[in-house]
Amino acid sequence: MRDETSQGRTRRAFAKYGGTVALGGLLAGCAGGGAETDSSGSNGSDAGDDGSDGSSTAASDADGGYTASISPTGEVTFESPPETVFTRLTHHAGMAFALGRSDGLTAMHAPDYYDGLWNQFVERLPGVSLDWSGLYSSWQPDKEKLYELDSDVHLADPAWITRQDAWSREDVDEIAERVAPWFGNSLSDRHQEPTGEWADGYQYYGLWEQFEIVAEAFRERERYEALAAVREDLLATIDDGLPPESERPTAIMVAAADIEEIYAYTLSNPGFLTSHTRPLGPRDAFGGSVESGTVVDFETILEADPDVILYLGGFEPGTDMAGRRAAFEDDPVGSQVTAVENDRVHPQGARYQGPILNLFQLEMTAKQLYPEAFGEWPRYEEGPYPEIPEEERLFDRQRVADVVNGNL
Known part of the structure; x- marks a missing residue:
């Protein structure tokens, strides 16, 4: 597929990155086929997530194509909305799912694991199905x-891809030119520092801010706005019900495949990994002394003595x-922890969450x-997300299902 012409160009023409002609493929039409900050707002939500600052734009070209822009890739020109989608991390796979492109996924991290986990939540969306296995x-x-998959877009962060030993900037550019462009951002997860040539001007996005930008690239503005309205209502409900900070419980988030090695994760630091805990403002039982990924033991947890323990991966079917x-x-020792004594050890889903999982995890x-x-x-203890009585739900399942299915 690399040498369909004597010049080695593929069926896709060049795209424009960052306002200059660079290596990057125009999408399959040729074949016929704002920065996040640690918000100080009342709900602690991701800055810019409502898109009100207009940082997400997509402009139409005179020849019928259109452009969308995301850091670190810059401006990308699309000839038609992408149908097949390569992803690496599940926040991007979740965005494709929310925009009705789940069946078009060609790749993702640990597909069988996340197929099982995501379906625990999708079970509660009437008429919606998901199959990533x-x-x-x-x-x-x-x-x-990636040549073999021949995806219409690589919904992944090239700055993260080049952290892999097997990938150079030249490899990334080659795939962009000969297969399809990159259009994703992952270092916003916890505001990781980009390296090398990606470091200049790298922009951080909140989960929903990036979702808006991705929706523009897929020409799915209406779907984004409908789901963003559900989220706005959910956050308003949370804002109205939150007690004063002094009356909030202390909490920790942990994960452990083997209880002998327990990993602790932060709840309120900047980045989209905390987009379901930061708006709720729990008090960190560790007091900021433990960084994400730190191994802790029962003694450390008892010393912190949280009121609530959030158990990451608790919804995974296994x-x-x-x-x-x-x-x-x-x-x-563990039995003396307040959260254990009061039966407040609760399951969580995933930190790399798309917008749909984010709604469930906020609730x-x-x-x-x-x-x-x-x-x-x-x-x-097991099975899908519990069936919450309708009058106790914090968001409308049917509305979300309709949007995912394109019934707007």
Whole structure:
């Protein structure tokens, strides 16, 4: 596929990156086929996530194509909306799903794992289906495989891709020219520092701010606005119900495939990994002394003594939440933790979340932290996201399902 002409150009013409002609493929039509900051607002939501600053733009060209822009790629020209989509991380896969492109995914990280996890939530969206099983696992993508997949867009961050030993900037540019452009941002996860030539002008986005930009690239503005309205209503409900900061519980988030090695994660630092906990403003039981990914033991957790423990990955079908709780309850140290004594060890889904999972996790975490304000969270042990009585739901499932299915 690399040498369809004597010049080695493919069926896709050049795209424009950053306002200059550079290596990057125009999408399949040729074949016929604002920075986030740690918001100080009342709900702590991602700055710019409502798109009100106009930082997300897509302009039409005279020849019928259109452009969209995202950091670090810059401006990209599309001839037609992409149908097949390469992703690496699940916040991008979740965006494609929300925009009705789930069936067009060609790759993602740990597809079978995340297919099982995501479907625990999709179960509660009437008439919506998701099947990511068997896709190419792209955690360490192979360049030749990207040629084979021949996706219409690579919804992934080239600044992260080039962190892989097998990838150089020249490799990234080659794929952009000969297959399809890159259009994604991942270092916004926790405001990681870009390296090398990507460091100049790299912009951080909130989850929904980036979702708006991706929606522009897919020509799905209406879908984005409909889902953003659901989120705005949900955040307004949360704002109205939040108690004063001094009355909020202390909390920690942990994950452990083996209870002998427990990893702790932060709840309110900048970045889209905390887009479901930061708006709820729980008090960090560790007091800022523990960074994400730090290994902690029962003694460290007891010293922090959180009121609530959020257990990351607790919704994964293979996770035994009853067994995880029992590991705390049966340990002479872990059993003394306030959250364990009060049966407030609750499951979480994933930090690399798309917009749909973010809605569920905002609702879920609100109930786990503030049951008096938002209704009790059911004691979960296994199976899909609990069936919350309609009058106790914090967002409209049917509306979200309609948007995903294109019934706007």
